[in-house]
Amino acid sequence: xxxxxxxxxxxxxxxxxxxxxxxxxxxxxxxxxxxxxxxxxxxxxxxxxxxxxxxxxxxxxxxxxxxxxxxxxxxxxxxxxxxxxxxxxxxxxxxxxxxxxxxxxxxxxxxxxxxxxxxxxxxxxxxxxxxxxxxxxxxxxxxxxxxxxxxxxxxxxxxxxxxxxxxxxxxxxxxxxxxxxxxxxxxxxxxxxxxxxxxxxxxx
Amino acid sequence: xxxxxxxxxxxxxxxxxxxxxxxxxxxxxxxxxxxxxxxxxxxxxxxxxxxxxxxxxxxxxxxxxxxxxxxxxxxxxxxxxxxxxxxxxxxxxxxxxxxxxxxxxxxxxxxxxxxxxxxxxxxxxxxxxxxxxxxxxxxxxxxxxxxxxxxxxxxxxxxxxxxxxxxxxxxxxxxxxxxxxxxxxxxxxxxxxxxxxxxxxxxxxxxxxxxxxxxxxxxxxxxxx
Numbered sequence: 001x002x003x004x005x006x007x008x009x010x011x012x013x014x015x016x017x018x019x020x021x022x023x024x025x026x027x028x029x030x031x032x033x034x035x036x037x038x039x040x041x042x043x044x045x046x047x048x049x050x051x052x053x054x055x056x057x058x059x060x061x062x063x064x065x066x067x068x069x070x071x072x073x074x075x076x077x078x079x080x081x082x083x084x085x086x087x088x089x090x091x092x093x094x095x096x097x098x099x100x101x102x103x104x105x106x107x108x109x110x111x112x113x114x115x116x117x118x119x120x121x122x123x124x125x126x127x128x129x130x131x132x133x134x135x136x137x138x139x140x141x142x143x144x145x146x147x148x149x150x151x152x153x154x155x156x157x158x159x160x161x162x163x164x165x166x167x168x169x170x171x172x173x174x175x176x177x178x179x180x181x182x183x184x185x186x187x188x189x190x191x192x193x194x195x196x197x198x199x200x201x202x203x204x
Numbered sequence: 205x206x207x208x209x210x211x212x213x214x215x216x217x218x219x220x221x222x223x224x225x226x227x228x229x230x231x232x233x234x235x236x237x238x239x240x241x242x243x244x245x246x247x248x249x250x251x252x253x254x255x256x257x258x259x260x261x262x263x264x265x266x267x268x269x270x271x272x273x274x275x276x277x278x279x280x281x282x283x284x285x286x287x288x289x290x291x292x293x294x295x296x297x298x299x300x301x302x303x304x305x306x307x308x309x310x311x312x313x314x315x316x317x318x319x320x321x322x323x324x325x326x327x328x329x330x331x332x333x334x335x336x337x338x339x340x341x342x343x344x345x346x347x348x349x350x351x352x353x354x355x356x357x358x359x360x361x362x363x364x365x366x367x368x369x370x371x372x373x374x375x376x377x378x379x380x381x382x383x384x385x386x387x388x389x390x391x392x393x394x395x396x397x398x399x400x401x402x403x404x405x406x407x408x409x410x411x412x413x414x415x416x417x418x419x420x421x422x423x424x425x426x427x428x429x
Contacts, residue, residue: 021288026311070289117257148257172292 013056014107014156016164018065023073023171028181030188031077033094033131035084036064045105055156057163059105059122066167067100074178085133096136096188099127103140109159110149117146118158120166126174136192139177143170221400223385227409231377231417237369238419243322244276245418246283250328252293258327262363262403266327269411274420278321286319287312300366304373316370323418324370327410329363331403334384340391351391360384361406367417379413381406 043060072078083089085097104123110116124141145165149158178184239245247267249258267277284291290312297303303324307313336357343350365379385400 021285023288024286024290024312024315026309144254146251146254146257148259168289168292169294172289172294175289175295 011053011055012156013058014160014163015058016062016160016167018062020066020069020168020171023070023175025070025073025175025178026181027076028074028178028184029076030096030185031079031094032071032075033079033081033085033091033097034068034071035081035091035097035099035129036067037084037099040064040100040102043102043105045107047105047107055107055159057105057107057120057159059102059163062164062167063100063102063122063124063170066171070171070174071098074174085129085131087132089133091131094131097129097131097133099129101125101127107159107163116148118149118162119146120144120159120162122163122166122170124170126177130192134192137187139173141170141173143167143173145169221385221387221398223383223400223402223405225381225383225402225405225409227379227381227413229377229379229413229416232375236417236419237323237376239275239322239421241421242320243421244278244320245270245323245325245414246278246319246321247280247325247327248284248291248296249280250296250326252296252298256330258329258363259331259403262329262331262361262407263327265404265407266325266411266414269407270414273411273415275415275418276421278319283319283321287315300368300373300375303368303370307370307373322369322371323376324368325414326366326368327363328365329361329406331359331361331406334358334360338389340389340395342391342395350393351395352393353391355389355391356386358384358386359400359402361402363406363410365410365414367414377417379410379417381409381413383409 041060041064043063045057045059047055047057079091079094081091081094081097085091091097101124102122103125104121106121108119110118122143124143125138126141127138128136130136143166145162145168147158147161147165149161247263247270249260249263251257263280267280271277289295290306297306307316336355338353338355340351340353340355361381361383363381365381367376367378368374369376383402383405385402385405387400388398389395390398
């Protein structure tokens with residue numbers, strides 16, 4: 001009985017579709033690796049507002065789809081790397097490796113008559129690594145989506161669409177990052193800055 | 205009840221409240237642009253502002269009205285998907301100069317040509333309730349029900365429209381429309397809504413002005429037998 005009552009406090013999970021349009025991009029002639037760890041591909045956001053029902057948002061599978069489709073359209077060659085690149089597991093046949101990470105997710109739905117939109121924010125970080133795993137640079141992608149939807153008590157279709165819009169916005173952000181293909185290639189060719197020195201515990 | 209009273213009742217129900225509408229047009233050239241066969245227009249809603257967004261219903265109304273004026277209209281979502289990700293809120297060009305810069309990319313320019321879209325019509329604006337008051341109360345005491353009261357609300361529809369020619373990468377013209385009106389809901393036993401259709405008036409104004417800027421392609425001549 002108690003479980004049944006608790007079950008009533010969880011909304012139907014938001015699961016955005018994995019289908020995205022084919023991007024219109026000029027390919028950059030680079031063999032790029034793509035590494036997506038388990039935390040990324042299975043990311044689920046558990047939203048529990050103080051007064052309100054718990055809302056789960058499946059972010060990982062659709063994020064995997066949008067990053068894979070976008071980057072395969074952006075680079076001449078895109079190889080999926082199954083192991084984290086490092087000194088012991090150098091990514092073979094690629095000039096660099098991209099690793100997307102989900103850092104934070106926030107959602108909001110209309111709560112009053114004047115509120116019109118379901119909203120979603122997804123903060124991604126896109127790391128650019130050498131095949132040996134050293135970070136060359138990283139970009140923060142603050143993706144945002146909104147969708148007009150039913151007021152309080154409506155279905156979660158508006159929220160699902162907002163999450164999907166946020167993922168499309170992430171693709172738009174990547175398009176701007178890689179728009180100047182020559183500058184990106186020059187960055188890859190430049191020497192990698194040394195990592196910052198580790199703080200010593202035995203410092204005087 | 206006599207027939208005249210029934211007619212009076214129906215007329216009262218179907219009546220609409222008044223809407224005041226102001227439409228302005230700026231043309232870049234003195235005459236309208238004639239479209240060629242195979243070319244089409246796409247109606248696009250601006251979505252870059254966080255707190256507001258042009259209603260899909262307004263874009264659909266303008267599209268339907270232009271189709272009625274024989275202008276070939278390309279579906280908005282199909283065009284946004286075909287151009288993905290260059291018409292997302294973050295990347296969509298905000299001026300005809302930005303459009304020209306976007307079309308400098310040969311891959312993007314080719315995709316636009318593939319769709320057959322010649323004119324991009326950007327709509328920015330929204331319909332808002334700006335004031336309201338009164339109250340209507342209804343009660344049910346089986347087998348009867350009745351309402352009593354008076355309610356009103358004022359709405360304003362403000363839209364700005366830019367028409368760009370993809371072929372010449374320039375602006376064809378701009379249209380702005382501002383329609384406002386007050387709706388009333390008197391209720392004496394039954395409520396009788398008198399709705400001011402500001403969004404529909406703005407839609408008619410916008411579509412009429414676009415129809416003056418763009419001339420539909422001439423119909424193909426029938427072959428002589």
